[in-house]
Structure formats: C-alpha cells, structure tokens
Amino acid sequence: MAHDLKLGRLFALVVAGVLVLTACGGPQLGKENLPRTTVPSASGDGGSGPITDASVTAAALRPVLPCQFLDNTALSALGTPEGEPSASSVRFDECSTKVRDAGGKELSVDVQLGAIVLFASDKTTGQVGGLPQVEVPDTTGGSCEVSALTSRDPSLGIAFEIDYPGGDPCRAGRTLLAPAVDKLHNSPQKYPDVKGSVLTADACAVLDQSAVDAVLKGTKGGATGLHSCQWGDSPNITVMFFPALPPLEGDGWLKADVGGANQAYAKKSSAGTDCKVEWQHRPWQGDHVEVVQVGFTDYDLKPGTGDPCSTATTLAKSVVGNLPRP
Numbered sequence: 001m002a003h004d005l006k007l008g009r010l011f012a013l014v015v016a017g018v019l020v021l022t023a024c025g026g027p028q029l030g031k032e033n034l035p036r037t038t039v040p041s042a043s044g045d046g047g048s049g050p051i052t053d054a055s056v057t058a059a060a061l062r063p064v065l066p067c068q069f070l071d072n073t074a075l076s077a078l079g080t081p082e083g084e085p086s087a088s089s090v091r092f093d094e095c096s097t098k099v100r101d102a103g104g105k106e107l108s109v110d111v112q113l114g115a116i117v118l119f120a121s122d123k124t125t126g127q128v129g130g131l132p133q134v135e136v137p138d139t140t141g142g143s144c145e146v147s148a149l150t151s152r153d154p155s156l157g158i159a160f161e162i163d164y165p166g167g168d169p170c171r172a173g174r175t176l177l178a179p180a181v182d183k184l185h186n187s188p189q190k191y192p193d194v195k196g197s198v199l200t201a202d203a204c205a206v207l208d209q210s211a212v213d214a215v216l217k218g219t220k221g222g223a224t225g226l227h228s229c230q231w232g233d234s235p236n237i238t239v240m241f242f243p244a245l246p247p248l249e250g251d252g253w254l255k256a257d258v259g260g261a262n263q264a265y266a267k268k269s270s271a272g273t274d275c276k277v278e279w280q281h282r283p284w285q286g287d288h289v290e291v292v293q294v295g296f297t298d299y300d301l302k303p304g305t306g307d308p309c310s311t312a313t314t315l316a317k318s319v320v321g322n323l324p325r326p
Contacts, residue, residue, distance in 0.1 A: 048121075053130060055185050056150035056158075061113050062200050062226045063190040067095035069111045069158075069180040075099050077175050078107055089288065090242055092191075092199055093226050107172060108163040111180070114226030115159035117147045124149075128174075129181035131157075135170050142166070146173025148181050154223055158184070196326030198241040198281050198290050204229035207239055207294075211318035215296070215311060235298035237315060243284045244291045256309070258316040266309045273301045275309035277316045282326055294319055 054060065070085035079101035088094040093113040100106055117134050126133045132149040134157065147159040160176050162169035191199060204221035212219055212231055221229045224238075231237040247265045249255055256266035256277050264279035274297035281290040296312040 051152055058226055064113055065189045066093050066111055066113055068189045070095055070097045074176055074179050078172055090244055105166050110161040112159050114156050117149055117155045117157045120149055120155040128178050137170055144169035144173050146170060146177050148177055196282055196324045201324055203227055203239045203241060206319045206322040208318045211315055238295040240293045242291055243288045246280050246289050247278050256313050258320050260320040268309050272303050273299050275312040277312045
C-alpha cells in the first residue's frame with residue numbers, strides 16, 4: 001500500500017546530474033525525426049529571483065488535470081501519438097504516453113505537476129513563459145527532464161521526462177513545455193470541484209505544530225510535491241494524499257485507530273525503523289479512493305527500543321481533525 005513516489009527516477013537524475021558533462025543542445029541531425037516546428041532555445045538566463053506568478057502557485061496547480069499537456073495538438077509536434085495519454089493511478093498530478101516520430105523511433109513521455117526539480121541552480125537554461133527553464137539530460141543522451149520551475153524553495157515545477165533513444169529528448173521536452181506553460185497561464189482544465197476532497201488540501205497544513213513538536217521540536221514542514229509534505233530528515237514525518245484502491249488489512253497492514261470515520265491501517269517496515277498509517281478519505285474515481293498517508297521514520301531506532309507505528313498513529317490522529325470535510 002505504500003506508494004513509490006518515483007525515488008528510482010530521483011536517484012537516476014541525481015546520478016545523471018553529477019556525471020553529465022554537457023548540457024542539452026539543439027537538434028542532432030541524423031538522430032531524430034521530429035516534424036519541423038519552432039523549438040524554444042536552450043540558452044539564456046533564467047534569473048534567480050522569487051517566482052511570483054499566481055498561475056503556478058501550489059494552490060493553483062493542485063486541481064489541474066495533467067493529461068491536457070499531452071493532447072494530440074501538443075504531441076503532433078513530436079510525431080504520431082500511440083493511443084490516449086494515461087493518467088497515473090497513484091498520483092493526482094501525473095500523466096504519460098508514447099509517440100512515434102517520423103522515422104519510427106518511439107518516445108516515452110511523462111509529465112508531472114509539482115515535480116521535484118533537481119539542479120535548478122546550475123541547470124537553468126533560460127526562461128519559458130516567464131518561468132525558469134531547467135534541463136537535466138542523462139549521461140547516455142537518451143533521456144532528459146525538462147522543467148519549468150514554479151517554486152524555488154522548495155524547487156518544484158512542471159516537468160516533462162522524455163525517453164528518446166536515438167533522438168534529442170531535451171529538444172522534445174522543450175517542444176512540449178512551452179505550450180504547457182501557456183496553458184497554465186490561460187485557464188487550464190481542472191478536476192471537478194468536489195467538497196471535502198483532499199485534492200486541493202495543503203499537506204503541510206493538516207498536521208498541528210504541537211503534534212510535530214512532540215516528535216521533532218520546532219521543525220517546520222516543507223512541500224515535497226503538490227500533495228505531500230515532510231518534516232525533518234531523520235527522524236522525519238511525512239503526510240501524503242494520493243488516489244489508490246481502498247486500504248485493506250493484510251500483507252503486514254494491521255488495523256489502527258486514528259479516530260476518523262474510516263478504518264485506518266498501519267504497516268511497519270521489516271527494519272522496524274519506520275511505519276506508515278493510511279486510510280480512505282472519500283471516493284475518487286471508479287474503484288479508486290482518496291488515500292491519506294502519515295509516515296514516521298527514525299533510521300537510528302534500534303529494534304525493541306521504540307514503536308514507529310505508535311508515533312505515526314498519534315500523528316495521524318492530529319491529521320484527521322484537520323482534513324477537508326465532505
């Protein structure tokens with residue numbers, strides 16, 4: 001039930017950023033077969049000042065539908081879309097698809113709103129729609145993440161991750177990013193407004209500071225995405241909202257009492273240093289529901305010296321009382 005928030009991708013980008021020797025450039029003739037189109041330059045000054053664009057605040061981005069940035073109009077600049085874009089079943093803010101270029105090469109495309117943008121300070125290549133543009137290619141040249149920074153502290157943005165072996169993934173990412181930023185500035189499509197949904201809730205605002213202080217004195221929360229927040233490093237507390245199948249007992253998950261209307265379940269890691277507690281908040285779409293998850297991790301915790309699930313459950317009780325009500 002605990003959901004991987006693309007830590008593998010995050011690690012891969014860290015490695016890529018450390019090892020990469022050259023930035024993404026323009027089109028590489030003979031490697032790609034993109035239709036002729038105007039592609040934003042990869043050079044320029046993205047600036048370093050605060051981002052004050054009201055269209056890209058976390059509150060403005062949370063209800064935005066991600067698949068609109070992978071519609072046929074946008075994808076036709078890269079080639080022929082292969083089917084409809086697919087919204088993530090475990091994230092509110094992510095969508096992916098595939099495209100076949102004119103030469104038959106396949107591009108895998110993933111877009112995420114509120115993505116963690118790595119190396120924002122030294123990989124900024126210019127601006128797109130007034131926002132800093134960041135490009136992080138991998139060492140092979142086959143993949144690239146192109147982002148428009150929407151927040152500096154923390155560094156979050158709308159990110160296109162392109163896998164395009166034999167092509168120019170950075171150029172493809174820039175091709176999609178420019179119209180996406182334009183959409184954000186011009187009435188983007190949004191999820192239906194449903195009373196009581198956690199979709200628009202601030203994950204950093206649902207945990208009482210007094211509850212945090214009882215575990216991590218004086219620690220403030222920092223957003224790790226549009227729907228997630230973390231307090232501390234180790235120990236740390238996390239709060240996340242995501243769509244998923246309803247939580248159930250089994251596979252290590254045990255019933256926990258957090259005082260809410262719906263049954264909660266807790267699961268301790270095999271190492272015994274962390275625990276996650278999650279429960280259904282309300283229905284979402286189809287057979288999926290909105291899930292609230294509260295986690296506590298202490299890597300220094302020795303076996304038999306403490307119970308991370310007890311701490312996580314206590315924290316979850318604080319969260320329950322601050323969630324939106326249907």
